Amino acid sequence: MPRSYSFGCILTFVCCGMMADISGAENWPQWRGPTFNGISVETDVxxxxxxxxxxxxxxxxxxxAGATPVVWGERIxxxxxxxxxxxxxxxxxxDGAELWRRKVARGNKTARGDEGNSASPSPACDAEHVYVMMGSxxxxxxxxxxxxxWKFDVExxxxxxxxxxxxxxxxxxxxDRLLLQLIHGDGKANTTEARVAAIDTATGSTLWDVPRITGAYAENEHSYASPMLYDxxxxxxxxxxxxxxxxAYDPADGSEAxxxxxxNPQDDPDKDYHRTLRFVSSPCPAPGIVVSPTAKNGPIFAVRPDVNGDVTADESALRWVYPRYTPDVPSxxxxxxxVYLCREDGKLLCLDQDSGEQIYYERTHNQRHRASPVYADGHIYLSARDGHVTVVKSGRDFEVVAENDIDEALASSPAISNGTIYLRTFDSLWAIRE
Known part of the structure; x- marks a missing residue:
């Protein structure tokens, strides 16, 4: 059961602009979609x-590659x-016709067999430009x-x-900026190799750059998660x-909020420091809450976003903590x-957003899940590595609506735009629409 904490009034949901093009279709301009949380407002999907x-x-x-495609208007x-x-x-x-291709760099490296390569980061786009950072x-x-x-070498x-x-x-x-987290290091505590930076979209110049020091060491200095935006x-x-x-940082100037x-407690007398608790799953923002996963069957934290300073020991900063079953890779x-949490084996854990109480914990497709779930038109889409996509009805009652197979390896999260689901497999790009 979760630990519950008192919290302030829940913020009313504010509908942000959905980055629609002139035709009215919703664009999918970056990995987690137009509102940074895997949610689409498209219908008839x-x-x-x-x-x-x-x-x-x-x-x-x-x-x-495991990179999610991004969509703006008539271009992917x-x-x-x-x-x-x-x-x-x-x-x-x-029609899927290739309009152009550009060689960004040379020098691919694979990771853990089929788990990743240098094209793992996803692109991002706006009305005029597309931006891409490679693992190189x-x-x-x-x-x-x-x-x-423009082009430059981040290293x-x-x-x-x-x-x-x-x-x-x-x-x-x-x-007007691209926000980067570069969390890495030599395995020693309190180094300054990890950084957070903002890049000017017009020129590629650095707007700000700050070190990110946490005291983590060993393999925990390495993060495979991506930053998110609470807005x-x-x-x-x-x-x-x-x-x-x-x-959390202020994206305007890089100041820490x-x-x-x-x-992964560093000074807990009752528990040894976990030296390989690398984070892969990224946080999820929603009005009044940031859901922060960990790794290796650890806890899930629900943070109030309007707090300040180091809130590690401040129970009032947390809405709840669920003690286990964190997703390992899917966000x-x-x-x-x-709150929907897709575990690496396909089990779906659903929690109440306000209290953290478990609603259900059910198995879907029993395969590796690396893609993050997305929502559209009353459904949750869960994509497995064997190309199987389970469609679950959203809400508090567990119901599998459909089981879909395309028999191609799949690690990237779906993108949804103009009534179409785009699936990037290891072999192909698919456009799924009625």
């Missing part, structure tokens, strides 16, 4: 498909590998027509990556996650008062 049914088109890709942008080349490819939403550290901006605007600017399985963090696009009720925070802490430790999803 398909729930059933297979290799032959409800497939608008399918296009082969040159190599595998997806990163990929082709041998040693690291590519950004632009594809038409209408090469960071580039292109126009929608494929013209290079040259902020220091060489020292991370066991490669830099997989996806930048957050917010207004509700007039409060905007960059949420970074790794090295035993969730830390708050930090939450206790995710949480919060919708309509329910």
């Amino acid at each position: 398909p729930t059933r498909w297979d290799a032959d049914t409800n497939v608008a088109w399918k296009v082969d890709l040159p190599g595998p 942008f997806v990163s990929s590998v082709d041998g040693q080349d690291l590519l950004l490819i632009c594809i038409s939403t209408e 550290g090469d960071f580039a901006c292109y126009t929608h027509e494929g013209e290079e605007v 040259d600017r902020f220091g060489k990556f020292r991370i066991q399985f490669g830099m997989t963090s996806t930048p957050v696009l917010y207004n 509700h009720g007039g409060l905007t925070l960059l949420l970074t996650h790794g090295a035993d802490y969730t830390i 708050w930090r939450l430790g206790g995710l 949480p999803l919060v919708h309509d008062g329910v």
Whole structure:
């Protein structure tokens, strides 16, 4: 059962602009969608498909990757590998025709067999440009027509990556800046190698850059999570996650707003420090709450976003803590008062957003799950590594609506735009629509 804490009034949900293009379709401009939380407002999204049914088109890709495609208007942008080349490819939403491809860098590295490579970070896009950072550290901006605007090497600017399985963090696009968390190090406590930075979208120059020191050491200095943006009720925070802490920053200037430790206690006399508790799952923001996962069957923390300072020992800063069953790779999803947590084996844990009480804990498809769940039109989509996507009805009663197979390896999260689900497998890009 969760530990419950008192908290202030729950913020009323504020509908942010959904980054729609002129046709009225909702764009999917970055990994977790238009509101940084895996939620789509699209309707008439398909729930059933297979290799032959409800497939608008399918296009082969040159190599595998776990990066989620991003969509703006009539263009899809997806990163990929082709041998040693690291590519950004632009594809038409209408028919899957390739419009252009650019070699961003050369020098692919794989991680843990089929678990990742240097094209793991997802692109981001706005009305004019697309931005992509590769695991090699090469960071580039292109126009929608494929013209290079700027490019630089993140390692040259902020220091060489020292991370066991490669830099997989996806930048957050917010207004005129790209926000980066670079959490890595040599395994020694209190080093300054980990950094958080903001990059000007127009020029590629650094707007601010701050060290991120937490005291974490051993493999815990390495984070494979991505930053998220909390942007509700007039409060905007960059949420970074790794090295035993969730830390929130002001995206305007990089000043630290708050930090939450206790995710892997460093000085607990009753518990040995867990030297391999690397974070992969990223936090999920929702109005009045930040859901912060850990790893390896550990706890899940629900933080009040409007706190200040080091809140590690401040129980009033927490809405609740659920003591176990954290997702290991898929990020949480919060919708309509329910927190959805897809575990790596396909079990779905649902908690009450206000209290942290368990609503249900049910098994779906018994396979590795690496993609994060997304919500659309009353349904939750859970994507497994074997290409099986389970569609679950949203809400407090567990109901599997559909089981869909395309028989291709799948690690990236779905993107949803204009009534279409885009699935990036290791082999292809699929457009699923009725």
